[in-house]
Amino acid sequence: MAEEVSNKQIVLRDYVKGFPKESDMTVKTSTIKLKVPEDCSDAILVKNLYLSCDPYMRGRMRKTEGSYVDSFTPGSAITGYGVARIVDSSHPNFKKGDLVWGMTGWEEYSLIRSTQGLFKIQHTDVPLSYYTGILGMAGHTAYSGFYEVCSPKKGEFVFISAASGAVGQLVGQFAKLLGCYVVGSAGSKDKVDLLKNKFGFDDAFNYKEEPDLNAALKRYFPDGIDIYFENVGGKMLDAVLLNMKVHGRIAVCGMISQYNLEQPEGVHNLFNLITKRIRMQGFAVFDYYHLYHKFLDMVLPLIKQGKLNYIEDIAEGLESAPGALVGLFYGRNVGKQVVVVSRE
């Protein structure tokens, strides 16, 4: 008979309006059998090790239909990207002991009924937590967005918003490796320092200290922007549109400044798409999963050679997860926000 253990879970109380609060989530303890049920084929049961806090999760706290990811179910454990160890499997491609990353539960143990979009971890000579970020969804997002959407060329002028976040810090480094001129915006002096001193950006600024974003961008890009990697939306996007170069590209990855508003801000300067013949393209990493191994082949050596820097903001213990997630929307995290559930 399978061992039954207690299973702490992070549960969403109810759908959220405005800025999320820690108290929108609660810790619940249930029990789970450490075995895939008999009637459950092609499933795995995992012990969760690291969880990823990502901005897109805000959308899931809202009751939505037809979005690209499902809403959370109030009363049930939140789901998100994470790193886990397989405890039991009824799937031929996964076996007990394997490490995986992908969509799992915010709980100690999860039964994962669909292994679609789950990747086996084959390289363990880097910190496992990296698979919540630089080697997981965020890294692959940065890679796909920059190389597949931005059509970057050496010498181009690249602007990245929310640049010290998990995706932004990598996009900036990819752009520098290609020989672009790279400027990032972030929301604190510490983050700006990181961009300039740790991630090698050519320049960076604190958007909160810029009353006129258009003027700020003109200062950093007197000749205009070729590529904008969009993570924030709203006023920043409007200012960027005024400063794009002809045939510029905007890769739309996220719009975190809008996620907690009931009505998104209006963007007024879209006519610049025509006058400057700009391509503005939304994307999501799961359209590029077929490139994951190509991405790893590029990024793993760069990490090992010290040519890519990466900063994690680690929260210890599942109980810290609600605070860590909520912190994203206040810009509290510095670097990739990770929650450690267990170091095994």
Next chain:
Amino acid sequence: MAEEVSNKQIVLRDYVKGFPKESDMTVKTSTIKLKVPEDCSDAILVKNLYLSCDPYMRGRMRKTEGSYVDSFTPGSAITGYGVARIVDSSHPNFKKGDLVWGMTGWEEYSLIRSTQGLFKIQHTDVPLSYYTGILGMAGHTAYSGFYEVCSPKKGEFVFISAASGAVGQLVGQFAKLLGCYVVGSAGSKDKVDLLKNKFGFDDAFNYKEEPDLNAALKRYFPDGIDIYFENVGGKMLDAVLLNMKVHGRIAVCGMISQYNLEQPEGVHNLFNLITKRIRMQGFAVFDYYHLYHKFLDMVLPLIKQGKLNYIEDIAEGLESAPGALVGLFYGRNVGKQVVVVSRE
């Protein structure tokens, strides 16, 4: 000695705010020598035959810098696309008697100092006025935007705003020829009837009679829109964003609803670019001039075989030009607005 003749001109009095009025322009009569001046190499002197009224001209009535076309010069003749006969030439590639289309003056005779972007008319077995529209800038815009920007595929669902205009009517017919399902919006019952009965659209609606554009689009596209050919901007764009399909494309050709506003309306639903991974791309025909002959090779036979319909709204005489141009912004024209300066 060269003959000197009187030269009626349409002159912009001053830069325009809000909706343009006929009285923003005036008729002025000056004189011109029917010869390219001695010191003017690579220039031509033309007699203007047909002039094209185009929505983009509204932007030129405003003092702007760094746009994709220059502002008009108050006090001088307006410039725009037209069809003309060469009276004299100092350019080796153009000779007296040649017919050309391209940028010329709103006047009886024009000295054209730069022949860049001027096309010699080689096929005269179609009405000459067609080179202000279906065989000129508007037709080439429709062709470039649809085939080069929209990445259309047979069976896709296509929505076109300002669909009875010079560009829209052609985009819809191109889409039908490819086997797409095509719906257009326009601003009167007559235009809607034209779309359905003359241009072969699958359906069409009068946006002025739709208090809820989102609901209207859901009615015409219950499964969503693959391709939106954007001519109007503003509220229509916002409604379309809610109704796009995953991996949809938006070709941004114009935003006529915004041209007379001091501050453009805000567009709120851009987050859909991400959730549906939409490509939204501005374009301008002059980036595709190298495809002009390929375009003609496709379109001329279709016109001669009666497979492309085309409607012109003809204003007689240069004096009618201000009213014809202003009419565009009130949706007065039905089909391509042309001004006849001279039938020779």
